[in-house]
Amino acid sequence: MSQSVTLQVPATTANLGPGFDCIGAALTLYNTCQFSRLDAGELEITVSGVDAERVSTDQSNLLYQAFAKFYEQLGQVPPPVRIQIELGVPLARGLGSSATAIVGGLVGANWLAGQPLSTTEVMEIAIAIEGHPDNVVPALLGGCRLAASRGSAWEICEVPWHSEIVPVVAIPNFELSTAEARRVLPAQYSRADAIFNTAHFGLLVRALETGNPQWLQAALQDRIHQPYRQTLISGFDAVREAALQAGAYELVISGAGPTLLALTSPQQSASVCQAMSQAWQQQGISTQAIALAIDADGTKTID
Numbered sequence: 001m002s003q004s005v006t007l008q009v010p011a012t013t014a015n016l017g018p019g020f021d022c023i024g025a026a027l028t029l030y031n032t033c034q035f036s037r038l039d040a041g042e043l044e045i046t047v048s049g050v051d052a053e054r055v056s057t058d059q060s061n062l063l064y065q066a067f068a069k070f071y072e073q074l075g076q077v078p079p080p081v082r083i084q085i086e087l088g089v090p091l092a093r094g095l096g097s098s099a100t101a102i103v104g105g106l107v108g109a110n111w112l113a114g115q116p117l118s119t120t121e122v123m124e125i126a127i128a129i130e131g132h133p134d135n136v137v138p139a140l141l142g143g144c145r146l147a148a149s150r151g152s153a154w155e156i157c158e159v160p161w162h163s164e165i166v167p168v169v170a171i172p173n174f175e176l177s178t179a180e181a182r183r184v185l186p187a188q189y190s191r192a193d194a195i196f197n198t199a200h201f202g203l204l205v206r207a208l209e210t211g212n213p214q215w216l217q218a219a220l221q222d223r224i225h226q227p228y229r230q231t232l233i234s235g236f237d238a239v240r241e242a243a244l245q246a247g248a249y250e251l252v253i254s255g256a257g258p259t260l261l262a263l264t265s266p267q268q269s270a271s272v273c274q275a276m277s278q279a280w281q282q283q284g285i286s287t288q289a290i291a292l293a294i295d296a297d298g299t300k301t302i303d
């Protein structure tokens with residue numbers, strides 16, 4: 001059993017256009033959380049970094065709720081603990097902040113408890129808490145991951161991501177909660193839309209693996225979530241147009257938004273960053289645009 005552990009948990013970009021609720025990639029942008037057993041008391045939480053003032057420091061904290069859920073699954077009471085959270089992933093922007101909290105809480109609890117659960121068991125609890133696998137799975141395992149249910153279990157496969165494809169994220173200064181962005185989605189879809197997404201998702205997996213620019217341009221289209229969410233993201237059309245003009249293959253909504261994700265080449269990534277940021281600034285929306293890479297490690301311990 002460990003007395004203390006520090007974890008690094010990556011941000012994620014889920015959906016990648018046509019892969020709603022089933023594919024996501026871990027990004028090189030991180031939260032860290034340190035767990036230390038206390039001799040007495042119950043819970044101490046400190047939060048620093050980006051958006052820190054917006055995160056609760058009592059039992060309602062999502063990371064602590066996942067921590068407590070872990071012990072509930074074991075039929076145990078959670079130990080007194082100090083949790084120090086350092087946030088690099090902004091909240092409610094479509095970069096998987098909730099996934100970092102859920103995965104961080106569960107993995108931290110597993111360490112303090114002496115690792116009674118396997119990574120697969122931790123993953124299954126994380127998916128159950130989040131309600132969909134596409135951000136918690138890459139946050140836990142790293143890489144670009146596809147999750148498909150098999151009965152009550154999950155098949156997880158790593159989707160190779162070609163080294164010449166650069167993910168550029170433009171993060172605006174407004175929030176959009178995942179719950180709100182899910183409320184606008186219809187309950188049913190037409191056969192034509194289902195076929196459209198099936199074809200484009202299949203193409204996307206091959207496009208990511210090969211880096212084929214023409215396939216990437218075509219594959220990143222979606223009819224399941226983006227048409228309904230675009231209206232919630234002021235400036236979507238202008239930022240997409242600017243990214244394409246600057247050489248992006250295509251632009252999609254990162255997770256539930258409002259962050260926009262452009263996929264581009266290493267040569268174009270700086271100009272795509274600048275173009276996306278400028279387009280939003282021109283609409284009066286201050287934006288941080290960053291060219292990132294795919295995190296290969298997922299959640300890991302650090303010193």
Ligand SMILES: Nc1ncnc2c1ncn2[C@@H]1O[C@H](COP(=O)(O)OP(=O)(O)O)[C@@H](O)[C@H]1O
Pocket residue numbers: 031055056061062063064085087090091092093094095096097098099100101176177178179255256
């Ligand atoms: N490190 C954290 N600790 C506790 N709660 C967090 C943390 N990160 C995110 N959250 C919670 O998750 C919410 C955002 O989740 P969500 O709307 O799904 O957006 P996102 O796209 O960032 O995952 C925050 O408002 C906060 O309640």
Ligand SMILES: N[C@@H](CCOP(=O)(O)O)C(=O)O
Pocket residue numbers: 012013014015020021022093094095096097098099132134135178181182225254255256257
């Ligand atoms: N498939 C989900 C993904 C949500 O990801 P997040 O990063 O916004 O939490 C959705 O699109 O609702």
